[in-house]
Amino acid sequence: MSAHDELQHAHDDHGHDDLGIHATFRGYMTGFVLAVILTVIPFWLVMGHVVKDSAAAAVIILGLAAVQIVVHMIYFLHMNSKSEGGWNMLALVFTIVLVVITLSGSIWIMYHLNHNMMPLMDTSNLP
Amino acid sequence: MSDMSSTMTPGSGPTEKLLFHEAQDYHPANGTLLGFWVYLMSDCLIFACLFAAYGVLGREYAGGPTGAEVLELPTVALNTTLLLLSSITYGFAVLEMQRDRKNPMLLWLVITGLLGLGFLTVELREFAHLIAEGNGPQRSAFLTSFFSLVGTHGLHVTCGILWLIVLMVQVMKKGLIHANKRRLLCLSMFWHFLDVVWVGVFSFVYLMGVLP
Numbered sequence: 001m002s003a004h005d006e007l008q009h010a011h012d013d014h015g016h017d018d019l020g021i022h023a024t025f026r027g028y029m030t031g032f033v034l035a036v037i038l039t040v041i042p043f044w045l046v047m048g049h050v051v052k053d054s055a056a057a058a059v060i061i062l063g064l065a066a067v068q069i070v071v072h073m074i075y076f077l078h079m080n081s082k083s084e085g086g087w088n089m090l091a092l093v094f095t096i097v098l099v100v101i102t103l104s105g106s107i108w109i110m111y112h113l114n115h116n117m118m119p120l121m122d123t124s125n126l127p
Numbered sequence: 128m129s130d131m132s133s134t135m136t137p138g139s140g141p142t143e144k145l146l147f148h149e150a151q152d153y154h155p156a157n158g159t160l161l162g163f164w165v166y167l168m169s170d171c172l173i174f175a176c177l178f179a180a181y182g183v184l185g186r187e188y189a190g191g192p193t194g195a196e197v198l199e200l201p202t203v204a205l206n207t208t209l210l211l212l213s214s215i216t217y218g219f220a221v222l223e224m225q226r227d228r229k230n231p232m233l234l235w236l237v238i239t240g241l242l243g244l245g246f247l248t249v250e251l252r253e254f255a256h257l258i259a260e261g262n263g264p265q266r267s268a269f270l271t272s273f274f275s276l277v278g279t280h281g282l283h284v285t286c287g288i289l290w291l292i293v294l295m296v297q298v299m300k301k302g303l304i305h306a307n308k309r310r311l312l313c314l315s316m317f318w319h320f321l322d323v324v325w326v327g328v329f330s331f332v333y334l335m336g337v338l339p
Binding site: 021023024025028029031032035036039042043046047054057058061062064065068069072073076077084087088091092094095098099102103105106107110111 | 160161164165168171172175176178179180182183200201204207211214215218219221222225312316319320322323326327329330331334335337338339
């Protein structure tokens with residue numbers, strides 16, 4: 001019984017009714033300020049026509065989006081490798097793998113399919 | 128501990144439950160939050176498919192308008208601001224919840240809901256404007272994938288607002304009991320997750336869509 005009490009006590013030490021997260025004003029504000037900065041930069045780049053090259057602009061936009069998603073995960077969704085015994089991090093990593101395969105695979109395959117289908121779409125090639 | 132468990136017969140009710148704790152097996156502090164996280168990850172896969180469809184079809188205009196012609200960045204900037212603000216106000220609600228201050232928490236939830244409604248209004252006006260000009264989802268593959276992706280996100284926000292209203296009623300009736308706190312944390316994850324998806328939408332659909 002004493003071991004059980006000890007374990008229960010360890011949980012209660014987290015405070016906040018054993019709900020598992022530690023939200024702090026400082027954490028939310030850090031996340032918010034970073035998110036605002038990471039949102040304003042890409043909008044400014046595109047609306048102000050700062051970067052002339054479309055490909056370069058696309059890479060910068062996607063890079064900033066990826067950083068912002070990480071910021072949201074850490075400061076708003078309270079993700080870390082310790083919460084829930086690491087199980088939610090495991091689920092996240094698995095999902096990221098599937099998302100990367102879905103996105104890059106679809107775009108890669110369909111780009112090549114489109115490319116190979118092009119001559120057929122040209123009516124001058126038809127008999 | 129091991130000699131103790133060998134002398135006990137399994138399936139003997141409370142004793143077995145006690146042994147489970149004494150053996151210090153993995154015991155999630157809040158299984159609901161982990162389960163909800165797994166649901167969010169499955170939702171993430173739905174959005175990944177819609178993003179992939181947009182990635183493939185987003186430049187197939189079929190003689191219709193291009194992204195640069197129909198997407199209005201000032202509107203999206205306003206939308207993004209509203210959603211980001213609603214995220215931080217939900218955070219403030221969670222902070223008040225931790226301090227067991229019911230009324231300030233409800234106030235922040237109301238503000239969050241209003242910001243969410245503002246977001247939805249701006250988005251629906253944008254959709255109505257597009258459809259009125261004949262650029263509905265049936266116009267081209269680009270517009271089909273655009274309406275599917277952005278519309279699904281909007282549907283999620285709508286559900287989030289309904290959930291928020293139901294939760295506010297529950298908190299008003301029962302107070303900040305443990306179950307309500309757990310529900311508020313689930314909705315918090317849902318709401319912040321929608322903001323994460325929106326980061327992908329405004330970057331991939333809107334900002335990259337208007338690039339020449």
